[in-house]
């Protein structure tokens with residue numbers, strides 16, 4: 059490590075400082091697992107000041123009021139926007155009170171503890187831990203997996219997922235019982251049994267382009283029909299309820315992967331062609347459906363187990379019905395018996411013979427195809443762990459029409475390339491529907507790759523787009539692949555689910571996170587979480603890079619801090635990022651890592667700061683306003699030239715950027731407390747090609763201005779990564795930084811000049827440049843995220859214009875062009891020559907070299 063942890067003796071005495079520090083501590087304390095992770099920093103045996111170990115007024119108050127403390131009575135103790143300490147730190151403590159539990163005599167041989175709320179704690183250092191972990195990942199939801207203790211929770215969805223792959227409630231209870239240090243609490247056992255009983259009773263089936271709710275249980279049918287929400291969603295046709303013989307269950311099959319080494323052939327792959335389900339016999343049309351069906355039941359040859367009763371629901375009510383079924387504890391399963399689908403055309407697609415599926419990819423797919431059918435749900439793998447290949451393999455297994463939804467045009471192209479790379483699909487069978495390109499596949503069926511915004515666009519469409527949408531909506535798809543599926547719960551994307559008819563859906567993401575509470579909605583919009591990989595395990599195995607994370611505290615010079623305290627909320631972030639000591643830390647770290655041969659990405663959300671930093675340090679930079687050609691040029695240069703070791707990136711680089719050369723990341727400004735952005739940025743260095751080198755480590759530095767809101771946000775941002783097992787070291791001082799030659803802003807005079815420049819620009823330029831960023835992003839079809847981390851369709855209100863590629867501006871690409879700020883466009887036009895000082899410098903140097911004799 060280039061840095062030394064050192065004691066910061068200075069503590070400013072202003073009340074504002076105390077507030078900020080308190081806020082910081084409170085926020086840290088409010089993050090589950092964080093405090094313990096922070097303490098691990100102490101393992102470094104330094105004598106550094108540790109925030110967790112300082113006496114905290116809040117802790118004292120809490121300690122004195124353990125039984126009766128009501129945080130709402132003390133709102134002034136918590137800074138606005140911080141989750142209250144009482145509910146995060148204390149109530150869960152009560153829930154995790156294990157004192158009443160009786161340990162089994164041989165408890166030391168067992169690695170698992172459970173409380174009365176279904177929370178499980180695994181000793182991950184126990185010899186049995188790997189086995190238990192495999193089981194837990196099937197039946198429970200991982201909450202936090204730091205080095206020594208893993209937390210899981212038995213949740214309804216995870217139990218449903220377990221039952222769906224053939225585990226019975228008793229299997230779950232007995233297996234857990236074997237691993238537990240204590241007896242299983244009876245209420246938890248009852249809860250598991252309850253989930254087992256209701257699971258699988260209701261199914262959502264797509265047949266002949268119509269959606270049906272199916273059940274074999276007449277009591278459940280009656281309940282659903284009488285339900286005030288589900289009842290009205292029924293399609294009132296002559297044939298209200300149909301009764302059919304139940305389709306036979308088939309064995310496990312991951313078809314289409316037989317050529318792929320590494321993917322275990324599952325039992326029953328050579329499944330018999332089972333009988334096609336008979337199509338519906340008419341049952342009755344009366345409102346007293348239940349009674350009549352009951353009579354019918356007695357009259358026909360079917361036993362209750364052998365028949366299913368179904369009623370059709372309106373296409374646009376599918377997610378509403380699914381949501382309600384879940385609320386009634388009868389989740390509507392979406393399972394696709396693709397082997398017995400004789401209606402939809404087969405797609406010629408198989409994995410290429412050389413394709414080697416990694417074990418965790420195989421495991422995740424086995425959860426999807428666990429009972430011989432394709433289950434809808436979500437697979438969570440870390441950034442760079444190969445979600446695309448998982449999606450491609452699922453498509454090769456189902457072998458029916460596939461629709462892929464991606465977040466940007468760039469991602470659409472990447473998906474197409476990955477399909478061609480991993481599978482033997484005919485290139486003509488892949489179509490693209492994006493703002494840049496529209497193509498169709500030639501055969502009866504194929505793969506179509508599009509963006510969320512294309513299929514949710516509610517504006518009047520160009521003729522070509524409208525035709526394409528009709529094509530998408532007018533047929534059944536075997537599989538819908540939803541990339542970055544965490545965006546789906548946004549109101550505008552929900553429509554996608556209803557408007558496209560798919561037999562199965564697979565959501566893929568690294569960060570099943572939203573700052574709102576809508577992530578749970580994926581359970582009925584897509585399906586349960588089927589698999590979530592362990593980041594630390596994958597980095598131990600070399601599939602993703604090992605990363606050392608650090609938060610570098612950068613004190614602010616007094617004159618900057620005064621301005622910071624007097625500034626409004628938005629301008630404060632400008633002073634934080636323009637803090638000259640932060641600049642120096644960034645300069646120091648770049649120099650250090652360049653000298654080690656690292657390739658460095660510096661991330662700044664603030665485009666004004668991005669430009670100033672990059673120009674001063676003579677490095678290339680990219681932001682939303684950079685043209686596509688220059689963007690490609692800069693990326694190629696960064697990847698291939700030893701002359702370029704550092705690249706400055708705005709948030710356009712957060713996702714979908716494959717830069718395997720990058721080994722170090724420095725974050726100077728970020729989007730408030732967004733946990734997802736932190737993880738996505740870390741993802742840029744997880745794919746480092748050098749990850750398999752002996753002793754290799756990538757580095758992630760988050761630079762925060764000390765005693766400011768940045769510290770609070772930083773703690774919140776890290777929470778997700780800490781739960782994945784990363785620990786952030788706190789660096790309070792960079793060794794010998796002030797002795798570094800050419801250190802910028804080393805004199806009071808230069809700092810004063812910087813301050814007056816920032817003050818002068820604060821009102822105008824700084825924020826105008828954010829508009830440029832937004833414009834560029836919109837042209838790219840990327841998502842915006844608001845201060846709360848929620849995805850937004852449009853640029854923030856301050857954005858005045860939409861820039862795009864010239865070809866798009868003709869209106870034929872299905873994108874509307876709005877120009878409201880003409881002067882801003884002029885400034886874009888002016889910038890035809892390379893904007894980057896770095897490139898100008900390279901050009902000058904080349905010119906000089908040419909002139910040399």
Ligand SMILES: Nc1ncnc2c1ncn2[C@@H]1O[C@H](COP(=O)(O)OP(=O)(O)OP(=O)(O)O)[C@@H](O)[C@H]1O
Pocket residue numbers: 414415416419439440441442443444445446447568714741745
């Ligand atoms: N089984 C595999 N064998 C070899 N290479 C693989 C395998 N799986 C994935 N990869 C490679 O790993 C890299 C990352 O894959 P991919 O882009 O699909 O990751 P991702 O999980 O989608 O990342 P992000 O979340 O950052 O978009 C790619 O270069 C891909 O080709």
